Amino acid sequence: xxxxxxxxxxxxxxxxxxxxxxxxxxxxxxxxxxxxxxxxxxxxxxxxxxxxxxxxxxxxxxxxxxxxxxxxxxxxxxxxxxxxxxxxxxxxxxxxxxxxxxxxxxxxxxxxxxxxxxxxxxxxxxxxxxxxxxxxxxxxxxxxxxxxxxxxxxxxxxxxxxxxxxxxxxxxxxxxxxxxxxxxxxxxxxxxxxxxxxxxxxxxxxxxxxxxxxxxxxxxxxxxxxxxxxxxxxxxxxxxxxxxxxxxxxxxxxxxxxxxxxxxxxxxxxxxxxxxxxxxxxxxxxxxxxxxxxxxxxxxxxxxxxxxxxxxxxxxxxxxxxxxxxxxxxxxxxxxxxxxxxxxxxxxxxxxxxxxxxxxxxxxxxxxxxxxxxxxxx
Numbered sequence: 001x002x003x004x005x006x007x008x009x010x011x012x013x014x015x016x017x018x019x020x021x022x023x024x025x026x027x028x029x030x031x032x033x034x035x036x037x038x039x040x041x042x043x044x045x046x047x048x049x050x051x052x053x054x055x056x057x058x059x060x061x062x063x064x065x066x067x068x069x070x071x072x073x074x075x076x077x078x079x080x081x082x083x084x085x086x087x088x089x090x091x092x093x094x095x096x097x098x099x100x101x102x103x104x105x106x107x108x109x110x111x112x113x114x115x116x117x118x119x120x121x122x123x124x125x126x127x128x129x130x131x132x133x134x135x136x137x138x139x140x141x142x143x144x145x146x147x148x149x150x151x152x153x154x155x156x157x158x159x160x161x162x163x164x165x166x167x168x169x170x171x172x173x174x175x176x177x178x179x180x181x182x183x184x185x186x187x188x189x190x191x192x193x194x195x196x197x198x199x200x201x202x203x204x205x206x207x208x209x210x211x212x213x214x215x216x217x218x219x220x221x222x223x224x225x226x227x228x229x230x231x232x233x234x235x236x237x238x239x240x241x242x243x244x245x246x247x248x249x250x251x252x253x254x255x256x257x258x259x260x261x262x263x264x265x266x267x268x269x270x271x272x273x274x275x276x277x278x279x280x281x282x283x284x285x286x287x288x289x290x291x292x293x294x295x296x297x298x299x300x301x302x303x304x305x306x307x308x309x310x311x312x313x314x315x316x317x318x319x320x321x322x323x324x325x326x327x328x329x330x331x332x333x334x335x336x337x338x339x340x341x342x343x344x345x346x347x348x349x350x351x352x353x354x355x356x357x358x359x360x361x362x363x364x365x366x367x368x369x370x371x372x373x374x375x376x377x378x
Contacts, residue, residue: 005168005263006167006168006170006262006263007210007261007262007263007264007265007266008169008170008178008210008211010265010266012265012266013266014178014181014182014185014207014266015266016203016206016207016266016267016268017266017267017268018199018267018268018269018272019267019269022269022273023199023269023272023273023276026273026276026277026280027196027198027199027276029280030198030276030279030280030283031198033280033283033284033287034198034234034283036287037240037241037283037286037287037290038234038236038240040287040290040291040294041238041240041290043294050085050087051087052238052240052289052290052293053085053238053239053240054078054081054082054085054087056239056240056241056242056286057081057103057106057107057110057239057242058074058077058078058081059242059244059245060106060223060227060239060242060243060244060245061077061081061102061103061106061244062074062077063242063244063245063247063248064219064220064223064224064244065102065220066248067219067223067244067247067248067251067254068219068220072098072099072102073093073096073098073099075093076093076094076095076096076098076099077099077102077103078093079093079094079095079099080095080099080100080102080103081103081106081107083095084103084104084107085107097131097132098131100131101127101128101129101130101131102128102129104128105125105128105129105224106224106227108121108125109125109224109225109227109228109231110227110228110231110237110239111237113228113231113232113235113237114232116187117183117186117187117225117228118183119179119180119183122183122213122221123145123146124145125221125224126144126145126146126214126217126221127144127145129217129220129221130142130144130216130217132144142214142215142216143214143215147172147175147176147179147213147214148172148175148212148213148214148215149172149215150172150173151172152168152169152171153168153169153172153212153215154167154168154169155167155168155212166255166259167212167258167259167262167263169210169211169212169213170210170211170212175211175213178211179211179213182204182207182208182211185207186204186225186229189203190232197229197232197233198230198233198276198279199272200229200233201226201229201230201233201275201279202271202272202275202276202279203268203272204225204226204229205222205223205225205226205229205275206258206261206268206271206272206275208221208222208225209222209258210262223243223244223247226243227239227243230243240286240290241282241283241285241286242282243278243279243282245282245285246278246279246281246282246285247278249281250278253274254274254278257270257271257274258271292320292321292322295320295376296317296320296321298377299316299320299374299376299377302377303357303358303359306357306359308354308357308359309350311340311341311342311346311350312340312350312353312354312359314339314340315331315336315339315340315350316354316359316374318331318339319331319373319374320374327373329371330363330371330372330373331371331372331373332369332370332371332372333347333348333351333370334347336350336351336372351372354372355372358375359374359375360372360373360374360375361373361374361375
């Protein structure tokens, strides 16, 4: 008798298991980072929470689609999210049935985390992924709001005449029962005190994507289920980290670990290890982002009595925000001139004033290479 090629052919499927001692250090790091993040987000205040949630949800939606090779209209999705969150939207960006559906799906998954994940809810999510108004734009006809058909569901690459089959999902016959078993477990496992909630999110991700119950959209629904499980783990709707963004950062690794795990035994330790590493990276990135917000607030509190020009405030905010547009290596006089849109003489005078007021410090170097950075509090 030939050994099973796919994990779902294994006699133990879907009884998944893992090596708890190997995952324990990672689980501890994730739990600690999760606690720090929730605590810091509370300190940052309501304005940050609202904007942070919008940015996180937007990043999750856009990157989840990017994993599948789809580029979304970011402005349209932002407008759809902002309206639902009660935030001011950019009126120049029109929403679309696509952006409206994606926003509704993400908010349903995260804000209604207490509601059970039923088949009806899943089918509704699938319809939101493929709004009726855009069915004619689909590259191929798919069953929207219904489980896949009888043809084999395979993930392939390479030439049409010589394809490489990376994965084949369980056959259509019996799919309702398999999906029902997953949904029953997903609901019952919320009350399983012996199962760590973060491990539960990783298991749910792997189990559902292995079932691959739809013609299309399985990856995006899998990641929505993961967000639902993480919201249930934290028992709060506000999202401050986007795991899909970290998955996109290691997209090749994501597909590689899925493929190897789906061809292995029901011991999914390798998958859960990759999942927790990725989750930890998401949490750490969010912590760094909130730390910048808090540091910025402390900076302006310290300099609230300083008389600064609008141009100086603009440049300081760019430096405080950091990131790609924040001049992480410091800002030169020429760059200050370009950002503030002032003359060379004014840029020099502004920088000298900011040095005197303790807003900036001069970095080592001289002449035209002189650069300045924020003077952080000790």
